[in-house]
Amino acid sequence: MSGDGIRLLTPEGERVTHPEYGLDAGPEELRALYRDMALARRFDAEGVTLQRQGELGLWPSLLGQEAAQVGSVRALADGDHVFPSYREHAVALCRGLDPLVLLRLFRGVDHGAWDPDAHGFHLYTLVIGSQTLHATGYACGVAKDGSDAAVLAYFGDGATSQGDVAEAFNFAAVYDAPVVFFCQNNQWAISEPNARQTRVPLHQRAQGYGFPGVRVDGNDVLAVLAVTRAALEHVRSGRGPFLVEAFTYRMGAHTTSDDPTRYRDSAEVESWRAKDPLLRLERLLRREELADDAFFAEVTAEGEALAVRVREGVRSMPSPAPEELFDHVYAEAHGEVDRERAEFAAYQASFAEEG
Amino acid sequence: MSGDGIRLLTPEGERVTHPEYGLDAGPEELRALYRDMALARRFDAEGVTLQRQGELGLWPSLLGQEAAQVGSVRALADGDHVFPSYREHAVALCRGLDPLVLLRLFRGVDHGAWDPDAHGFHLYTLVIGSQTLHATGYACGVAKDGSDAAVLAYFGDGATSQGDVAEAFNFAAVYDAPVVFFCQNNQWAISEPNARQTRVPLHQRAQGYGFPGVRVDGNDVLAVLAVTRAALEHVRSGRGPFLVEAFTYRMGAHTTSDDPTRYRDSAEVESWRAKDPLLRLERLLRREELADDAFFAEVTAEGEALAVRVREGVRSMPSPAPEELFDHVYAEAHGEVDRERAEFAAYQASFAEEG
Amino acid sequence: MAATPMTLLTALNTALRDVLADDPKTLVMGEDVGRLGGVFRVTEGLQKDFGEDRVMDTPLAESGIVGTAIGLALRGYRPVVEIQFDGFVFPGYDQIVTQLAKMPARSRGLIRLPIVIRIPYGGGIGAVEHHSESPEALFAHVAGLRVMSPSNPSDAYWMLRQAVQSDDPVIFFEPKRRYYDKGEVDTTASDQPPAHRARVVRPGTDLTLAAYGPMVRTCLDAAAVAAEEGRQLEVVDLRSISPVDFDTVRESVRRTGRLVVAHEAPVFFGAGAEIAAHVTEHCFYHLSAPVLRVGAYHSPYPPSRLEDEYLPGIDRVLDAVDRAFAH
Amino acid sequence: MAATPMTLLTALNTALRDVLADDPKTLVMGEDVGRLGGVFRVTEGLQKDFGEDRVMDTPLAESGIVGTAIGLALRGYRPVVEIQFDGFVFPGYDQIVTQLAKMPARSRGLIRLPIVIRIPYGGGIGAVEHHSESPEALFAHVAGLRVMSPSNPSDAYWMLRQAVQSDDPVIFFEPKRRYYDKGEVDTTASDQPPAHRARVVRPGTDLTLAAYGPMVRTCLDAAAVAAEEGRQLEVVDLRSISPVDFDTVRESVRRTGRLVVAHEAPVFFGAGAEIAAHVTEHCFYHLSAPVLRVGAYHSPYPPSRLEDEYLPGIDRVLDAVDRAFAH
């Protein structure tokens, strides 16, 4: 349970077995997982580029975390509900969210205003840890409804330090809420390494609250899928929450505003490059001849097409109308908002008159 | 480690051994522990009475928790520092705080304004869990100073649900802070039993943060003393924090405002009466002839004298001067406070003129 | 059914009972709200009648309570949360300010969070620290929240029902020292004005006294005293402070020419400031005197032996009235 | 040493460096303040020079940061805490409001908590949600805290030094969009006025513009435009909003007869309300027009593409000035 965690696929692309967790995945499923990861990586790269070009205000890259995200989200059923943090772009794509809708947030057009019910994918949450409580409450509601849906809550290694995450663990445990807590331990919280956040491997945290926690190799999409499936089965059965720590690595900067060379060695980054999640699945697919060059070329082409669509879509994205400032604050009329809306309109009109 | 926890003295007053924890306590020390507990109990009873008589606004009784408090506080050295919650009256007495100073809080004369440095005893804290972070920060300071003092932080079973307590556990673990977290698990947080706060025994919480946690029989003053001593030794040695869960019982109401018959069975209370912390030490002292009737009579008389002093002191306690409202908010002059102080003085003077 | 006399406390309990009965999605949650019925007994008997699934005792963690309530609301529930005392809302403040208040606007209205956070607030009950505060301004400044406080049993019943019915998050401040005030409540008279409308509770011609929650009674008492001295004070019960029903206040001030605003909270940066600033801007030429504010001092709530000096009572209200007339 | 030109950012960094060098009890703590030097680089190089024991990277938990800082202060240290962005102070709000602000009064002054909480605040930098807010009113209402915000490099240096020296807790709001503004800083000119004194940064005769932090520059720019139109606006940099230096403001308003208060925070229940209410009460007969307020709307900080509409700029300040003259 220490080290890199539960593993079903080595960095060299060899399948290995694990006494507790196994995955019965056919060629199609394996190719689909690869495709998910490859598209996410291409999309992510485009996010970085668009930010560099000034088209986006900010981009938090998921580079290196493709397996953790794809493996976990692909374990879900349709009616399940995801509570992401802010880096779960692969999860978003797999849930079917239009990438251009997601990019509105990073272009500053909205705050990430998708319909959470449309894809079982809640809004991004920027205040670290907050969403774990929403996930827990939602899961309590699922249980009250008698539904057998499950909830998957994403958060980072840094987030585990927040009181909200501890409270979420405890509420979920006390109420037997059907929620899988999925911690992407990418080793860094901006510039702070794990050692500044915790004394012990993070999956251990769950024990203190009375539910199981395991570490999985977060760069092994097969292991992540297998472990998340087992975790979801556990929570669906009414046995309460489950913590998965996906041991992975943030290959890029924290966000495009960050400069990681200030605080970490390139040697560390290199050592993780050898564990690349896509590469190892590609090796498996090639070794076992489950995919050929044509497949990889196709996925690459699909990625390029996605990138083009994203690029063009972002550039032509309309800005919101200023009146939106007043439109969504309350469901019902609020005197202060109404007054300010009117003042704003009059003020805007005064320029029209002048001009 | 389950059940009632580590025990060195049975409810019947027999000494038993424990493989890890032992106590080498002579007759004098045993009698002193009994005296501490008896005086605390008498003081506490007087608190309840004074509240019933309208002399105090509120009183949170410690009845039943004498051993947990006395055993732990007596493990401390002089230079150590205590961060209490609001029910640690026995701890206060043992640290040398004048009981009348403590009672000012409950009479509404002040908010519990003793000098924390005078007795190594911080102010009572009413916001559940807050003080655990203060204790942790203080312990970090102790370590920075190169001092070998230790810090003892008290809190309840309910408090363990607060994010602040989780954050305190984690900060202390990450910084190797010399703090013993001492949880008095008295089974109840007002009307909520342990089952509403946690899925597992509370001492387990520590494991998830990477430091040791043990449960001790909180009604066994000898075990509490032995375990707290070991915990203090542990934290002093630079090995980071330690959690002690003292398994005890709140025999009385939550406070004098509470009516526990609304939410718990008298049978439960009765079953705990059989485990009374004073009674079992009395049995030991009598069985082993370490104390005679004269001793017990002396302690009783001392308790009565304390009660008389407390009663008279409370009744003659002066109310604070109204100007105090403005005196302590800031260390340095603050325009708003100065203006309001002047207005207040003028307003008060206007009555004097009229009258 | 005709009006029945009940305490403000019973009115709140009755309102909760009625909303639980009316809508299976309504939940009550908080510390000690179940078996005990809350430390003030506002939720008395509800768990017995509606079950542990609808009336939930929660772990002792306010952020957790508010955060899980948000999750429940996202799932279609309508949680009514109890915060045990005013001074204990702050561990939940982050969830209230960054999530509850903002998620609806964040989602461009796709998400609505019909959550009521009930907070027994205010002083005058001889309590220890953190049990007597009036933090309403700290919520009214936050866009996305509605903030209200009833002053009497009928309003307590109806405003709470309206709060539960509202699709917006409501911070519902209950004047705990008025819990035992009695009044007529007609639980069938559903043609009530909306909670955000102020109400003239005593008409007058010479000066307007605006207040909400526990201070309404104090202002009514002050107006009665002033009447003996020949001054006819109009008392406006604001009921809501986000939004403030400025139409009603301005209309009153235009008639009386004078305004005193009273609340228990400290004056500095308090609700009185907003009301004074707004009314002065919009009634500048109608004011014969500056708007005066009465409230507590810029000092933490004191030990209870000093609360009579700290809290504004009838005398301080009347003193402000005198000063307004002296202009 | 004569004055040196530096950015506001460098001024803050220099101040921290100087206090760390002067007093071994001073600590710097927060998320990413060590190796990285903070996300804005305010603490750049400090850990390298003063060690990990004095410049502490903390776990990611604002309540924990503030709470442990309180503990360190109880032990005799003087922590300077960095909150990474305005919108992330709320998890620490409970510790700030119920402990940091109240413990000194709770102890009748036996305890003093010389803690500075630095918060980069305000908008205009094209950031995502929670990174552009101005929550200062939520602190100014709380007795026991001092709340201040510098507007220029020299004040940034000296006010931060004074804040660290103060035995009171200080919430120190740094105008992040002015971090790269340059100005002369004389680090030897220690005969500075105290931080709680306002400063007339542009004298004028016709109207007083009061602001603090990032809006001071906006108001100076507005005054320059107004001057071209023949209106002499006096600009007062409040510097502190708890306390407010009302003496300086009143003195100015008595001369000019008109006051406009500007801040980035929403107007409703904002600092402008307190200033308007106070000044109107005390300068009633000197005012030729009501005090007008300029600020953001009662709406959460919007996506960045709307921030120019949301934030008050020169035009909105001048519009308020026009309206004040129209009275």
Ligand SMILES: Cc1ncc(C[n+]2csc(CCOP(=O)(O)OP(=O)(O)O)c2C)c(N)n1
């Ligand atoms: C409450 C809060 N405090 C601070 C921040 C600033 N911040 C943004 S991301 C981050 C680090 C998060 O690290 P981690 O949880 O490991 O997630 P990762 O970024 O690695 O995915 C910090 C400190 C925040 N967003 N919210």
Ligand SMILES: Cc1ncc(C[n+]2csc(CCOP(=O)(O)OP(=O)(O)O)c2C)c(N)n1
């Ligand atoms: C933050 C906060 N929330 C709620 C309360 C109200 N309250 C006071 S004591 C208490 C129960 C505490 O239980 P526990 O921690 O077990 O301590 P005990 O009273 O049993 O000693 C509650 C809910 C509080 N004081 N602080």
Ligand SMILES: [Mg+2]
């Ligand atoms: Mg991380």
Ligand SMILES: [Mg+2]
């Ligand atoms: Mg308890």
